[in-house]
Amino acid sequence: MTQKSDVKTKNGKPKYSKLPEKGSGNTGRTVRKPAGKSYLLNSQPDPELHSDPKAKTDAKSDILDLSFEELKAEMTSLGEKSFRADQIAKWLYKGAASFEEMTDLSKSLIQKLDRHYTIGTLRQLKRLVSSDNQTIKYLYLLSDDNIIECVVMKYYHGVTLCLSTQVGCAMGCSFCASTRGGRIRNLTAGEMTAQVLSVDRDLSGLGREQIGGLVLMGCGEPLDNYANTLKFIRQIHDPKGSHMGYRNITLSTCGLVPGMRALAEEGLSINLAVSLHAPNDAIRRKIMKIAHAYSIKEVVDAGRYYFEKTGRRVTFEYILIKGVNDRPEHARELSALLKGFPCHINLIPLNENGHSRQKRSSEESIRRFESELESAGKNVTRRREMGLDIQGACGQLKAAYSKNVQDGSRGV
Numbered sequence: 001m002t003q004k005s006d007v008k009t010k011n012g013k014p015k016y017s018k019l020p021e022k023g024s025g026n027t028g029r030t031v032r033k034p035a036g037k038s039y040l041l042n043s044q045p046d047p048e049l050h051s052d053p054k055a056k057t058d059a060k061s062d063i064l065d066l067s068f069e070e071l072k073a074e075m076t077s078l079g080e081k082s083f084r085a086d087q088i089a090k091w092l093y094k095g096a097a098s099f100e101e102m103t104d105l106s107k108s109l110i111q112k113l114d115r116h117y118t119i120g121t122l123r124q125l126k127r128l129v130s131s132d133n134q135t136i137k138y139l140y141l142l143s144d145d146n147i148i149e150c151v152v153m154k155y156y157h158g159v160t161l162c163l164s165t166q167v168g169c170a171m172g173c174s175f176c177a178s179t180r181g182g183r184i185r186n187l188t189a190g191e192m193t194a195q196v197l198s199v200d201r202d203l204s205g206l207g208r209e210q211i212g213g214l215v216l217m218g219c220g221e222p223l224d225n226y227a228n229t230l231k232f233i234r235q236i237h238d239p240k241g242s243h244m245g246y247r248n249i250t251l252s253t254c255g256l257v258p259g260m261r262a263l264a265e266e267g268l269s270i271n272l273a274v275s276l277h278a279p280n281d282a283i284r285r286k287i288m289k290i291a292h293a294y295s296i297k298e299v300v301d302a303g304r305y306y307f308e309k310t311g312r313r314v315t316f317e318y319i320l321i322k323g324v325n326d327r328p329e330h331a332r333e334l335s336a337l338l339k340g341f342p343c344h345i346n347l348i349p350l351n352e353n354g355h356s357r358q359k360r361s362s363e364e365s366i367r368r369f370e371s372e373l374e375s376a377g378k379n380v381t382r383r384r385e386m387g388l389d390i391q392g393a394c395g396q397l398k399a400a401y402s403k404n405v406q407d408g409s410r411g412v
Contacts, residue, residue, distance in 0.1 A: 061118070062117070062118055062120035062190040062191070062194075063117040063118070064092065064190030064194055065188050065189055065190035067231065068089055068240040071089060075088075078112050078116075084105070085240075086240065087104055087105060088102065088105070088113075092197075093197070093240075093242055095197050095200060096119065097121050099113045099114055099117075099119070120143070120188075121198060122141065122191075122195065123140065124138060124140060124141075125139040125141050126138065126139035127139075134153065135151060135153050135154070136203075138152070138198075138199060140198065146167045147167070148164045148187070148195070148218075148219060149218065149219060150164055150199060151218065154209070155384075158209065158213060159203070159208070159211050160212070160213040160214065161195070161199055161211045161214055161215070162217050163192060163214060163218050164187065164192075164195070164219040164220050165186070165219075165229050166183055166184075166187055166219060166220025166221065166224065167185050167186075167219070167220070168180075168182055168184045168219065168220070169220050170183035170224060171224070171254050171288070172290075173254060173275070173288050174288070174356050175319055175321065175356060183220070183224070186224075186228055187220070189231040189232040189235060192228070192229070192232040193235060193236060196236060213244075213249070213250075214244065214249045214250070216233075216249070216250065216252060217250070221254055222251050222252065223256040224256065224259075226262070230263075230266065233268065233270065234268075237249070246270045247269055247271065250270065250272070250273055251263070251271070252272075252274075252275065253272070253273070253274055253275065254274075254288060254290045255274055255275065255294055255299040257298050257299060257302045260272070260274070260299075260303065260306055261302050263306065264302075264308075264309040265309065269310055269312055271313070272312065272314050272315070273315040273316075273317055274316050275319075276300075276316040277318055278291075278318075278325050278330075279325065279330045279331075280333060281296050283330075284296055286324070296337065300338065307342070307343070313344055314343045315343065315344040315345070316343055316344070316346070317346050317348060318346065318347050319349075320347060320350060320360070320361040320366055321350050321358050321360075322350075322358070323359075326366070328372050331369045331372035331376075332372055334373065335372070335378055342379075343379070344379045345379065345380040345381075346381055347366065347369065348382075349361060
């Protein structure tokens with residue numbers, strides 16, 4: 001294996017090291033990976049990527065960052081019986097906001113927990129409900145005053161939460177509002193868990209159905225925060241946690257190829273959605289910076305590898321942008337690219353956000369594009385548009401809130 005080195009740039013493009021491909025069975029075969037510790041596209045390493053972002057402002061640790069096994073070990077280190085971890089976990093995932101609520105714990109244990117830990121609750125800044133009552137957008141304040149957002153969507157099969165994995169995003173996709181300002185920091189596993197618990201508490205208070213599925217499709221690139229994201233998924237799946245089935249969890253990536261291949265090796269049967277958004281490299285490079293790092297063939301091949309390893313169908317997301325990627329010949333090229341791959345294609349009309357000058361494709365263009373794919377025998381759907389009246393797309397509510405705060409108003 002080659003030595004890792006700092007990422008360097010040339011002519012504004014990242015430089016990559018070569019690493020053996022995990023699971024290839026051929027040590028001479030390689031995949032490109034940005035040099036350094038994470039699957040980053042940006043050139044400067046983030047000193048907070050592998051540290052607790054709260055450490056600078058709070059000497060206590062977030063107990064939600066602990067896996068169940070870590071919680072058991074912590075009980076032993078505090079001189080307590082390991083079964084106390086079961087009691088604490090039960091309270092945490094019931095939505096307890098303080099240790100005092102845990103009525104079956106001794107007073108001495110509560111005092112110990114108070115000395116060493118906090119429960120990572122989030123402060124709700126905004127809650128917007130769509131006019132059709134099917135979508136709720138939340139804006140939350142973190143302990144270090146950073147802001148994140150998540151969205152609840154009501155489908156016929158239940159309630160799904162779209163949550164964030166980072167504060168901001170480094171990927172720089174031209175059509176996405178969450179990339180404004182770049183990536184500020186990664187979220188911890190506890191902060192991801194706190195989104196689930198905070199929203200569930202709010203839904204309960206509103207008399208609404210609880211969360212039944214998760215999509216890691218909010219602000220940030222999950223595979224750019226690989227370790228924390230995987231820890232969160234395992235914790236939320238744990239019977240001592242929310243016990244959410246892996247098949248009710250979808251991870252969305254812009255196409256970080258090494259991360260996709262690593263995820264295939266994890267033994268998780270979660271769903272994978274890949275933001276493709278183009279039928280060829282030339283178009284993809286115009287709208288997605290990550291396309292300068294990994295070719296479209298590498299991305300699709302990584303999707304095939306994920307399917308082969310997990311048996312889970314891969315969804316390719318495709319935003320339709322007027323005059324960019326929405327012509328019939330683009331649909332035919334996309335069909336050829338995915339030939340022989342039993343995948344799903346999800347067409348997404350562009351949500352115009354003021355962040356770019358890109359425009360939504362016409363209804364006629366969308367229908368024609370979908371028809372071309374169906375004629376080629378592709379499994380294709382058009383994404384149901386939800387929350388348009390409450391700035392439901394990634395990063396929109398946060399951007400509007402931040403702008404209004406700067407202008408001296410707290411309204412959105």
